[in-house]
Amino acid sequence: MTVLSKMSDVPGYEAQRQEMADRLIGGSMRRSYNSEIDIDWDAPQDPDLFYLPPEGVSLYGTPIWEQMTHRERVELSRQEAANLLSRGVWFENTLNQGLLRAMLYQDPTSRNVHYALTEIGDETRHMIMFGRTISAIGARPYRLSKLQAFSVQRLPSLYKGLLLWGAALCGEELLDDLQRRFAHHPQLQPIMAQVFRIHIAEEARHIRYAREGVLRRLQHSTWWERRLAKDLNGIAAFVIRRLMYDKEVYRRCGLDVKEAMRQSRANQQVGAIRQESFRSLYQFMEDNGLMSWISRRFWRYYGFLE
Numbered sequence: 001m002t003v004l005s006k007m008s009d010v011p012g013y014e015a016q017r018q019e020m021a022d023r024l025i026g027g028s029m030r031r032s033y034n035s036e037i038d039i040d041w042d043a044p045q046d047p048d049l050f051y052l053p054p055e056g057v058s059l060y061g062t063p064i065w066e067q068m069t070h071r072e073r074v075e076l077s078r079q080e081a082a083n084l085l086s087r088g089v090w091f092e093n094t095l096n097q098g099l100l101r102a103m104l105y106q107d108p109t110s111r112n113v114h115y116a117l118t119e120i121g122d123e124t125r126h127m128i129m130f131g132r133t134i135s136a137i138g139a140r141p142y143r144l145s146k147l148q149a150f151s152v153q154r155l156p157s158l159y160k161g162l163l164l165w166g167a168a169l170c171g172e173e174l175l176d177d178l179q180r181r182f183a184h185h186p187q188l189q190p191i192m193a194q195v196f197r198i199h200i201a202e203e204a205r206h207i208r209y210a211r212e213g214v215l216r217r218l219q220h221s222t223w224w225e226r227r228l229a230k231d232l233n234g235i236a237a238f239v240i241r242r243l244m245y246d247k248e249v250y251r252r253c254g255l256d257v258k259e260a261m262r263q264s265r266a267n268q269q270v271g272a273i274r275q276e277s278f279r280s281l282y283q284f285m286e287d288n289g290l291m292s293w294i295s296r297r298f299w300r301y302y303g304f305l306e
Contacts, residue, residue, distance in 0.1 A: 017216065018112060020212060021111040024209060033198045038194070041132065047074065049189045051080070051189050052077045052182060054077070055269070056273065057270075092126055094159070095167070098164045101160075119206055129199075136191060140252075162229035163228065168206070168210040171236070172207055174281055177281075180196075214288065218289075232295070234299055237298045
């Protein structure tokens with residue numbers, strides 16, 4: 001029996017949904033952060049500490065990595081962190097737009113809608129935090145090209161029903177798992193640890209809300225909506241993989257871009273971490289019939305499944 005069938009059989013599910021929204025709002029009131037005051041932006045940064053743990057850097061363990069000095073490895077981690085944060089800003093932007101569009105058709109007195117607005121507030125603060133972090137670590141943001149910006153602008157128009165909640169989960173849960181692995185690493189810069197811990201604490205509520213949104217939508221979605229969600233979620237594998245491997249990162253570090261891309265894509269050590277981080281989300285999607293042979297092929301091709 002899937003999680004969906006269990007939820008569908010519960011009497012008064014709508015009332016329970018509103019109660020859960022109340023709890024999430026309460027949790028937001030008790031445990032929300034303001035990065036302007038909760039992060040020590042002026043604290044000195046140790047030039048020998050990493051901005052992502054070494055194991056999370058795309059070239060970790062490769063021949064190029066072995067040839068780099070310690071400071072060069074730290075610089076690569078700085079650029080990859082700046083790239084990740086830059087992409088996080090545009091993803092949070094598109095997710096907020098999707099949530100706001102969905103509210104046009106919802107009851108503004110609903111506690112569920114009130115929590116969605118609370119989440120939008122969280123995500124807006126995250127965008128500020130990400131932008132300020134890029135500046136604080138001495139990096140330049142990674143801007144979208146005109147073509148990329150045009151494509152990203154189209155995403156919110158696709159965020160409807162299951163596609164909205166599926167996009168939220170794919171964008172939040174996998175990266176949240178990676179951050180949980182990274183946040184307490186002894187070689188991580190304190191400022192990055194602070195950013196990760198704030199993001200982890202608030203994303204836990206967002207992930208629960210998105211999972212509940214998937215389960216709720218599945219109860220009254222049409223077959224073609226489920227079909228689209230099953231087949232198209234694999235596109236997230238391409239997008240997330242693109243976030244992790246950017247030619248400009250290697251160019252800024254003075255590396256041979258073509259060779260760095262080749263070695264990073266073939267890096268089995270980093271690939272194993274990526275697969276482990278996807279496991280929980282994959283199981284949730286499998287349990288609720290949101291994986292097809294098409295989406296599995298995408299996730300496997302881009303290294304999230306064995």
